[in-house]
Amino acid sequence: MPEQPHILATLKEYFGYDSFRPLQQEIIDSIFAGNDNLVIMPTGGGKSICYQLPALLLPGITLVISPLIALMKDQVDGLQANGIKAAFVNSSQTENEQHSIYQNLIDKQIKLLYVAPESLSFLDTILSQIEVSLIAVDEAHCISAWGHDFRPAYTQLGYLKNKFPNTPLIALTATADKATRQDICDQLNISNATQHLASFDRKNLSLEVRPGNKRIEQILNFLDNKPNDSGIIYCLSRKATETLAEKLRNQGYNAEAYHAGVVHEKRAKVQEDFINDSIQIVCATIAFGMGIDKSNVRWVIHYNLPKNIEGYYQEIGRAGRDGLPSSTLLFHSYADVVQLQKFADMSGNKEVQLAKLDRMKQYAESLSCRRKILLSYFGELIEKDCGNCDVCLDPPTFIDGTIIAQKALSTVTRIKEQEPIGTVIDVLRGAQNAAVYDKGYQQLRTYGIGNDISWRDWQQYIIQLINQGYLEIAFHLNNKLRLTERSKKVLFNNEKVSLSHLKEFEKIKATHVEQSKKTKSNTLFDNLRELRLKLAKEAGIPAYQIFNDATLKEMEQHKPTTDEEFLQISGVGKQKMQNYGYQFIKTIIDYSAQKTKKKPQNKGNTHKETLALYKEGLSIEEIAIQRKLAASTIFSHIMKLYNEGEDIDLNMFVQKQDIKAIQQAKEELNHPDGLKPYYEYFEGAIDYNTIKLALAILKKGTSNT
Structure with missing residues (x-):
């Protein structure tokens, strides 16, 4: 070992x-x-x-x-x-x-x-x-x-x-x-x-569940505070992914649909563009995202109820893989349950599917800490509420729901347990439609006794009654509502019923003061992210494979300005230091200079100081020591001076055999764009900086080879 x-x-x-x-x-x-x-x-x-x-x-x-x-x-x-x-x-x-x-x-x-x-x-x-x-x-x-x-x-x-x-x-x-x-x-x-x-507790993920009414409107409000963040919206149907993506595009978001019906080439492009930060939002069926290590997904929305907790947990886990705070939002509705029930009926292991769907439904409708429910499902128990889910952040208040329960249970009794939840609510609210009139339900004593409560609120109250065991859904009988043994205690024995007050479903979510989507932020993190995207496109790899958001945040916090300090940042290894160190250090130094309100000419002077020392015959390392800057920063000065036409001999920084090898690769690869083809050609044996130098030399024809 x-x-x-x-x-x-x-x-x-x-x-x-x-x-x-x-x-x-x-x-x-x-x-x-x-x-x-x-x-x-x-x-x-x-x-x-x-x-x-x-x-x-x-x-x-x-x-x-x-x-x-x-x-x-x-x-x-x-x-x-x-x-x-x-x-x-x-x-x-x-x-x-x-x-x-x-x-x-x-x-x-x-x-x-x-x-x-x-x-x-x-x-x-x-x-x-x-x-x-x-x-x-x-x-x-x-x-x-x-x-x-x-x-x-x-x-x-x-x-x-x-x-x-x-x-x-x-x-x-x-x-x-x-x-x-x-x-x-x-x-x-x-x-x-x-x-x-391992612990299943992803503390950085906030958990939120909302009723599935006006979902598009709710999603747009949700996104108002996340104008630049990447996210995934999971939908149950292909049609929903297409419709939602189109509506988001109409609102100015860069969104695309992903499902099995999309041709393979387009699916691959959507996935690649999302990984490379060229697409901000993907509206997808569950086929999307398995194993994709995109670390800067900041939010995941479930447009429909998932079919089981395992799938839900894995899908929300695609957010915040870098450990930074990320949001998850789940919509659920009775219609979703019915649809998933039908899917389960067609599956090979119907009983297992139904049992797992039931657990998922209980999670969505829970009035207790959601993280506790998730963790206990995987055998992990926590004593304290998490404080980072909607239930913990806004605990429900309870009302005496006995009369509400009696009205609902009495109506189910009078229609002889022959109707699903929607028709029961129609009777309670005195609806004048065919579902009621064709069966004479308008003659019932309970017809219209609940017209002071909205249709959606009745739906929520009845779901709570189902969760508490006062009613049950007969899935095998077209989802008819049935009474249970507990129902009799409410109807005949004056048992009291507590129901959650539905105010939490109506609360306007607190809006945070955020910059407008049209306002360009100017934080160091944003500058580092722009540099990362530029380097990623140049190298032909996803941005997060250069550095993830957590690493950029640490750079923003500690502002390393030397190679040694940069290597102390979590996520910076030897290879990435060699390939990208000087660009990120330069960005940090430039940003700090702007914030300390240095005069514009200082930036030019710092390059001139490097040029003067270079002309004295000092090496990059010697210049770095004398100027108390990172060697990678001095290297960036040299490249800039060279590109501006100064008399710089790049041959002293790259070996002749490397220039020859890169020239041969250039011919064999038929003059490719970017650096990655060369890097892959040499299987990593020649780093990106050496490739850049050699190509610059070859471009100007100044090689001493």
């Missing part, structure tokens, strides 16, 4: 972190001890590092089973950005591309190989020729029919433990109840695996 200092040094060098999150060290130690492991860790909890870090220190390759092409690409791009040799094999590649990867595997040029379960059979010959040190099965809940996202292709994975009996296997998922956990271990043939159950 590697020594602790070496493990921590690897964590900092490649991932930019000084310490592990809860359970990560324990899981990694267990892998090095040769144990099989099952890891249940919430989205954003750091599952990937649990196998990616050991992969760097183990002698052979780490084989990662992953369910989606987009997930593989996202993970591999992120690893390569950190200077880690990784690749994936799936159906999106040509035969030549795959053979090249196979050769790299044999030549020990790859540490992590991502593969879809369907492609495993094609790798048997290659896997027999190389050393497999670790097997990771990501999104492991897909193997279980008890799970919320069962995928038949996963059921073949049990053979891996038979083929590699001495190789530790780690199965990872964000959501699995007790039955699903055992099923995962049994099917993967790791029944004795060490189980690691």
Whole structure:
């Protein structure tokens, strides 16, 4: 087993972190001890590092089973950005591309190989020729029919433990109840695996549930305070995603729809644009977002009630993966319950689906701390209310609802328990429609006795009566409302009923003073984010793979101005320091200069000071020491001076063989745009700064080669 200092040094060098999150060290130690492991860790909890870090220190390759092409690409791009040799094999590649990867595997040029379960059979010959040190099965809940996202292709994975009996296997998922956990271990043939159950408490996520009336209007009000933040809106139907995206676009938001009916090319573009911050909002069915490590999703809305708590928890977990405060909002309505009930009726495991839907419904209609309900579902109990959900922030008040209950229960009795909730409310409110008149319900004594209460409020009161066991829905009988044993106590024994006052559904949400969407903010964080987006487009990678929002926030707070200070920022590793350090330090210094109201000419003078010292023959490091600036900042001065036509010899900063190699790559790649094609061509052996220098030299034809 590697020594602790070496493990921590690897964590900092490649991932930019000084310490592990809860359970990560324990899981990694267990892998090095040769144990099989099952890891249940919430989205954003750091599952990937649990196998990616050991992969760097183990002698052979780490084989990662992953369910989606987009997930593989996202993970591999992120690893390569950190200077880690990784690749994936799936159906999106040509035969030549795959053979090249196979050769790299044999030549020990790859540490992590991502593969879809369907492609495993094609790798048997290659896997027999190389050393497999670790097997990771990501999104492991897909193997279980008890799970919320069962995928038949996963059921073949049990053979891996038979083929590699001495190789530790780690199965990872964000959501699995007790039955699903055992099923995962049994099917993967790791029944004795060490189980690691992390806390499911994502404290940075606020939880809010609202009734599903006027949803579009509510969403627009919600977005008023989030003009520049990325978010996802999950819908039950394809039509809803299209309609909602169009309405948002009409209001000036950059929104697109994503569902299985959209052609593959467009779906891929929507996902890529969202990852790259080119699209702000995606209105999607549940197919969107699985495993996508976009860390700066600031909010998630559920336009409809999800079908189970596992799926809901995983979907809200796509917000705030960087640990910064993020919002979640769930709309629910009786119509959603009916629709999901129909879906469950058509499923292969109807009873399980219905039971899980019932739990989801109870969560949405709860009048107690929502986080407690979520955590208890996964077997985690907390004593105190969370203080970060709508119920905790605005506790309901209760009223004496006995008369309301008596009116509702009496009406259900008089219509002989033959109608669903909508018709019951119509009778209570004295509606004059066919549903009432065709059956003579206008003759009932209870007709119109509840016309002082709105239709929607009656709906909420009746749902509370259902939750408290005074009524029940007969789903198998067209959702008719039925009386229960408890009903008699209210109707005949004067039992008192407490109902939540519905004022919380009417309250106008406090509006925070925010900048208008048209007002351009000028914080250091915004400047850093703009720089990140520019660099990401230049390198052809998602913005968050350069640095996530949490790292930018830490830069904003500490304002590092030297290489050493910059490396202390969480999320800054060796490779990213080399590739991007000087640009971010320069932005921080420039911003600080503006805030201290330095005169405009100072910016020009600082470059002239660097130029004067350069002409004296000082190196970049010597200039940095004399000027008490970061070497990366001096480097940025040199590049700026060169681009402005000053007599700067860039050849002294880049080796001749690197210029030759980049010139050859330029010709072979047919003069590509951006830096990423070169970076990938050299498989990370030549960093971005060297590539920039060499291309600048080649462009002006000043090479001494």
